[in-house]
Amino acid sequence: xxxxxxxxxxxxxxxxxxxxxxxxxxxxxxxxxxxxxxxxxxxxxxxxxxxxxxxxxxxxxxxxxxxxxxxxxxxxxxxxxxxxxxxxxxxxxxxxxxxxxxxxxxxxxxxxxxxxxxxxxxxxxxxxxxxxxxxxxxxxxxxxxxxxxxxxxxxxxxxxxxxxxxxxxxxxxxxxxxxxxxxxxxxxxxxxxxxxxxxxxxxxxxxxxxxxxxxxxxxxxxxxxxxxxxxxxxxxxxxxxxxxxxxxxxxxxxxxxxxxxxxxxxxxxxxxxxxxxxxxxxxxxxxxxxxxxxxxxxxxxxxxxxxxxxxxxxxxxxxxx
Amino acid sequence: xxxxxxxxxxxxxxxxxxxxxxxxxxxxxxxxxxxxxxxxxxxxxxxxxxxxxxxxxxxxxxxxxxxxxxxxxxxxxxxxxxxxxxxxxxxxxxxxxxxxxxxxxxxxxxxxxxxxxxxxxxxxxxxxxxxxxxxxxxxxxxxxxxxxxxxxxxxxxxxxxxxxxxxxxxxxxxxxxxxxxxxxxxxxxxxxxxxxxxxxxxxxxxxxxxxxxxxxxxxxxxxxxxxxxxxxxxxxxxxxxxxxxxxxxxxxxxxxxxxxxxxxxxxxxxxxxxxxxxxxxxxxxxxxxxxxxxxxxxxxxxxxxxxxxxxxxxxxxxx
Amino acid sequence: xxxxxxxxxxxxxxxxxxxxxxxxxxxxxxxxxxxxxxxxxxxxxxxxxxxxxxxxxxxxxxxxxxxxxxxxxxxxxxxxxxxxxxxxxxxxxxxxxxxxxxxxxxxxxxxxxxxxxxxxxxxxxxxxxxxxxxxxxxxxxxxxxxxxxxxxxxxxxxxxxxxxxxxxxxxxxxxxxxxxxxxxxxxxxxxxxxxxxxxxxxxxxxxxxxxxxxxxxxxxxxxxxxxxxxxxxxxxxxxxxxxxxxxxxxxxxxxxxxxxxxxxxxxxxxxxxxxxxxxxxxxxxx
Numbered sequence: 001x002x003x004x005x006x007x008x009x010x011x012x013x014x015x016x017x018x019x020x021x022x023x024x025x026x027x028x029x030x031x032x033x034x035x036x037x038x039x040x041x042x043x044x045x046x047x048x049x050x051x052x053x054x055x056x057x058x059x060x061x062x063x064x065x066x067x068x069x070x071x072x073x074x075x076x077x078x079x080x081x082x083x084x085x086x087x088x089x090x091x092x093x094x095x096x097x098x099x100x101x102x103x104x105x106x107x108x109x110x111x112x113x114x115x116x117x118x119x120x121x122x123x124x125x126x127x128x129x130x131x132x133x134x135x136x137x138x139x140x141x142x143x144x145x146x147x148x149x150x151x152x153x154x155x156x157x158x159x160x161x162x163x164x165x166x167x168x169x170x171x172x173x174x175x176x177x178x179x180x181x182x183x184x185x186x187x188x189x190x191x192x193x194x195x196x197x198x199x200x201x202x203x204x205x206x207x208x209x210x211x212x213x214x215x216x217x218x219x220x221x222x223x224x225x226x227x228x229x230x231x232x233x234x235x236x237x238x239x240x241x242x243x244x245x246x247x248x249x250x251x252x253x254x255x256x257x258x259x260x261x262x263x264x265x266x267x268x269x270x271x272x273x274x275x276x277x278x279x280x281x282x283x284x285x286x287x288x289x290x291x292x293x294x295x296x297x298x299x300x301x302x303x304x305x306x307x308x309x310x311x312x313x314x315x316x317x318x319x320x321x
Numbered sequence: 322x323x324x325x326x327x328x329x330x331x332x333x334x335x336x337x338x339x340x341x342x343x344x345x346x347x348x349x350x351x352x353x354x355x356x357x358x359x360x361x362x363x364x365x366x367x368x369x370x371x372x373x374x375x376x377x378x379x380x381x382x383x384x385x386x387x388x389x390x391x392x393x394x395x396x397x398x399x400x401x402x403x404x405x406x407x408x409x410x411x412x413x414x415x416x417x418x419x420x421x422x423x424x425x426x427x428x429x430x431x432x433x434x435x436x437x438x439x440x441x442x443x444x445x446x447x448x449x450x451x452x453x454x455x456x457x458x459x460x461x462x463x464x465x466x467x468x469x470x471x472x473x474x475x476x477x478x479x480x481x482x483x484x485x486x487x488x489x490x491x492x493x494x495x496x497x498x499x500x501x502x503x504x505x506x507x508x509x510x511x512x513x514x515x516x517x518x519x520x521x522x523x524x525x526x527x528x529x530x531x532x533x534x535x536x537x538x539x540x541x542x543x544x545x546x547x548x549x550x551x552x553x554x555x556x557x558x559x560x561x562x563x564x565x566x567x568x569x570x571x572x573x574x575x576x577x578x579x580x581x582x583x584x585x586x587x588x589x590x591x592x593x594x595x596x597x598x599x600x601x602x603x604x605x606x607x608x609x610x611x612x613x614x615x616x617x618x619x620x621x622x623x624x625x626x627x628x629x630x631x632x633x634x635x636x637x638x639x640x
Numbered sequence: 641x642x643x644x645x646x647x648x649x650x651x652x653x654x655x656x657x658x659x660x661x662x663x664x665x666x667x668x669x670x671x672x673x674x675x676x677x678x679x680x681x682x683x684x685x686x687x688x689x690x691x692x693x694x695x696x697x698x699x700x701x702x703x704x705x706x707x708x709x710x711x712x713x714x715x716x717x718x719x720x721x722x723x724x725x726x727x728x729x730x731x732x733x734x735x736x737x738x739x740x741x742x743x744x745x746x747x748x749x750x751x752x753x754x755x756x757x758x759x760x761x762x763x764x765x766x767x768x769x770x771x772x773x774x775x776x777x778x779x780x781x782x783x784x785x786x787x788x789x790x791x792x793x794x795x796x797x798x799x800x801x802x803x804x805x806x807x808x809x810x811x812x813x814x815x816x817x818x819x820x821x822x823x824x825x826x827x828x829x830x831x832x833x834x835x836x837x838x839x840x841x842x843x844x845x846x847x848x849x850x851x852x853x854x855x856x857x858x859x860x861x862x863x864x865x866x867x868x869x870x871x872x873x874x875x876x877x878x879x880x881x882x883x884x885x886x887x888x889x890x891x892x893x894x895x896x897x898x899x900x901x902x903x904x905x906x907x908x909x910x911x912x913x914x915x916x917x918x919x920x921x922x923x924x925x926x
Contacts, residue, residue: 040502180363185572211574238576252507254535255576260514267507376821402823410821417814420833435823
C-alpha cells in the first residue's frame with residue numbers, strides 16, 4: 001500500500017496571474033517509509049502537503065492525481081476529502097502549537113474534535129492515555145489550558161492528536177523548527193517511534209533542516225522552484241548526491257567540526273526564479289554550475305536513473321546514457 | 322571592549338506584580354577587540370535579553386555593562402547616540418525589522434538624518450554604495466525597493482550595511498540567520514567572519530551549535546539565565562564539562578553520524594530546587610547533597626575553560 | 641512605474657471590488673446627498689403649520705403631515721442633516737480624544753498607561769444619562785453642537801482602548817527597536833514609525849465613532865434629551881410617539897426616520913467590515 005502522486009499541479013491565484021507553486025510532482029511513498037521533503041522557502045513543499053489534505057483558495061487544483069492505498073484522493077473537492085482527513089490522512093501543520101484554542105482545556109478540545117469526526121471519546125480515552133505516556137506527557141495535560149504547556153509539550157500533544165486514528169499518511173510540516181535542539185531530537189525520535197509502532201504507515205517530514213532528515217528519514221526528496229529535483233535513499237542524498245542543486249545545498253551546511261578559518265563554506269549565488277512566470281527549461285539553470293544548452297530550452301523530466309534514485313537533470317541523464 | 326559584570330534582569334509577573342521572573346542571573350563575560358563570541362542557549366535562556374540590554378533596549382536590573390570602560394547605564398542624550406555609533410544590532414526576523422509601509426533604504430536615510438546631517442547627498446550615496454558592496458549586494462538591485470520585494474538574506478545584509486555606515490565596532494547579532502534559507506545562511510555567516518577580520522567584534526547569539534562553531538573563537542552556554550559553561554570553541558565543543566552542554570552537543574543533528582544513544586529525558590527527573598543549580602531538574606548527575614543545593618559558581622576547570630557544576634569531574638569521566 | 645502608485649491602485653481596485661464597501665458607501669452617500677440637496681426640494685419650515693394635520697403622504701406633502709400639520713418630509717431632510725452633523729462632530733471629537741489617549745498610553749506604558757487607563761475606565765463607568773439629565777436642567781436651550789460635544793467627550797473610551805491595543809502591538813515590533821538603536825527620540829518614533837502604520841485602523845475607528853455618535857444622538861433625542869432648537873431624526877420619533885402616531889397609525893411620521901437611522905448606521909458598519917477586507921490582504925477574495 002502506498003501514496004502515489006502523479007504529475008500533481010497546484011497553482012496559487014493572485015491578481016497578476018497564477019503562481020506555479022507546484023508544477024508537476026510525481027513520487028511514491030511506501031508503507032513504513034519516512035520520506036523527508038526538503039527545499040528552500042518558496043520551493044513548493046508546503047504547497048504539496050497542504051494540497052494533499054486541504055486544498056483551499058487561493059490554491060487551485062490544476063491537474064494530476066493522488067492515490068492513497070489504491071484509492072484516489074479527491075483533493076479538488078473539499079467536502080469529499082472530509083472522509084479522508086484525520087482518519088486516513090493527517091497533518092501536523094507548521095505552528096501547530098499555536099493552533100490550539102487558548103480558551104479550551106485540552107481534553108475538551110480533543111473530545112470536540114473526535115465528536116466532529118464521529119468517534120466516541122470515551123472508548124478512545126485509554127488509547128489516548130497510552131499515547132500520552134509514550135510521548136512523556138502526564139495525563140493531567142488533558143485538564144490544562146494550552147498556555148500552561150511549553151512549546152515542546154504542545155508540539156507533542158498535537159502529534160498525539162494528529163495520529164490518534166492511526167492515519168495511513170502523516171505529514172509533518174516543519175514541526176521541529178521552533179523547538180530547542182534537545183526537544184527537537186525527542187520529537188523527531190517520536191516520529192520514528194510512531195512509525196515503528198505502526199500508528200502511522202507513511203510519514204512525510206517537511207523541513208529545511210536536512211540534518212534532521214539524515215537522522216530519521218529513509219529517503220529524501222529535494223524540491224526546487226515548484227519542481228522535484230532529486231529523490232533517493234538518505235545516505236545517497238547526503239553522501240553521493242547527483243543533482244547540482246543538491247550537491248551545492250549539502251556542501252553549504254555548517255556542521256560541528258567545520259570552522260570558517262579552516263574551510264570556508266559556500267552558498268549558492270543568486271535567487272530562485274519567481275514562479276509567476278517561470279523560465280523555460282530547467283528552473284535551476286541560472287544558478288547551476290554545469291548548465292548547458294539543453295537546460296535552457298527543455299525541462300528535464302523526473303526520472304529514475306538507478307533503483308530508487310530519481311533525478312531531473314540533463315547533465316546527469318547524459319552521464320547515465 | 323565590552324564588559325558585562327554580574328548582569329541580571331528581573332521581570333515582575335503575576336497579578337499586581339507579585340511574582341518575579343529571573344530572566345538573566347548574574348552573567349559576567351567580556352568581549353575583546355576583533356573577537357567573535359557565541360552566546361548559545363535555548364529559548365528562555367535569556368540570551369536575547371542580554372543582547373537587548375547591551376543595546377539599551379531593555380533596562381538592566383542590576384550589574385553593569387561597560388563599553389570601553391564607560392558604564393552604559395549612565396549614557397543619555399548625545400552620549401547615548403555616540404554609543405550607537407559604535408554598537409549596533411541586527412535582529413532575527415528580517416521582515417519585521419523594516420517598517421512595511423516604507424521603502425527599505427529608508428533605514429539609510431534615517432542614519433544620515435540622525436548621525437551625519439552635514440554630509441551632502443552625493444557623498445552619502447557613494448558611502449551607501451560602498452557599504453552595500455562590502456556586504457555583497459549590488460546597489461542597483463536592492464535600492465529603491467520595498468522590504469517585501471527583497472529576500473530575507475538581502476534584508477539581513479542590508480541591516481549589516483546600515484551598521485557599517487556607522488563605523489560600528491561591536492555588533493550584536495541576535496539569531497540573524499535562523500530565518501534564512503540554507504543557501505543564504507552561509508553567505509551572511511561568511512560576511513560576518515570577513516568583517517571580523519577587519520576588526521569588528523561580534524556577539525553571535527544563537528541556538529544552533531554548528532553555526533556557533535563555524536565562526537566564533539569563544540563560546541558561552543546559557544541555561545535559564547545563567548552561564549553554565551564558557552571557553553574557547555574547541556574546548557566547549559570537544560571537551561564539554563557541564564551535563565547540559567554534553568546533552569546539547571549530543572542532541573545536535575549531524576550529517577556524519579547518527580544521534581548517540583544518549584537519552585534525552587523530557588520529564589524533569591527531580592523536583593525544582595528554589596535556590597540551587599538551575600539545571601538540577603534535568604541533570605543526570607545531581608544529588609540532593611549540599612553542592613547542588615547552592616548555585617555553583619563558575620570554576621576554571623582548565624585554562625580559559627569555565628564551568629558552573631560541582632560534579633564536572635565525574636561528568637567528564639562518565640561520558 | 642514606482643511602487644507607491646501601484647499600492648494605491650491596488651487598494652482602489654480591491655475597494656471598488658468589495659461588495660460590502662460598495663453597498664455600504666452607496667447607502668451612506670445616498671442619504672448624505674439627500675441631506676444636502678434636500679433643503680432645495682422643500683420650501684417649508686420644519687415647525688411651521690403648513691397644511692392639514694394627520695395627512696398621509698400625498699403629492700403636496702411627500703411624507704405626509706404631523707398631528708400639527710407640519711411637513712414630515714422637511715423635518716426628515718433637516719433631521720438627516722442634523723444627524724450627519726452630530727456624526728461628524730461627535731464622532732470626530734471622540735476619535736481625536738481616543739487617539740491621543742490611546743496612542744500615548746500605548747507607547748509609553750508604565751505609569752502613564754496606568755493613569756490613562758484609570759481615566760478611561762472612569763469615563764466609561766460614568767452614568768452619562770444622569771449627567772445629561774443634570775446638564776439639561778441647567779442648559780434650557782441646547783443645540784446640535786452641544787450634543788455633539790457631549791457625545792464626543794463620553795464615547796471616546798472605546799476608541800482609546802482599541803488604539804492603545806494596536807499601539808502596544810506595533811511598539812514591540814522589531815522596526816521600532818531598530819529606530820531606537822538609530823538614536824531616534826521616542827516622540828519622533830511615535831509619529832514617524834507607528835502612526836503611519838495605523839492609518840487604516842484610524843480610519844476604521846473614525847467610521848465606528850461616526851456611526852456610534854448618530855445612534856447615541858438618536859437615542860438621546862428619542863427620550864427628549866436632544867437639541868431643543870432643532871429637529872433631528874430621533875426627535876421626530878420622540879414627537880411621533882408622544883403625540884400618538886402609533887395608535888393613530890401615522891406610520892409616515894415615525895417609520896422614515898427610524899429606517900433612515902438604521903440604514904445609515906448599518907451601512908457604516910458594513911462599510912467598516914468591507915474596509916477591513918480591503919486593508920487586510922489575508923481577508924481578500926480574488
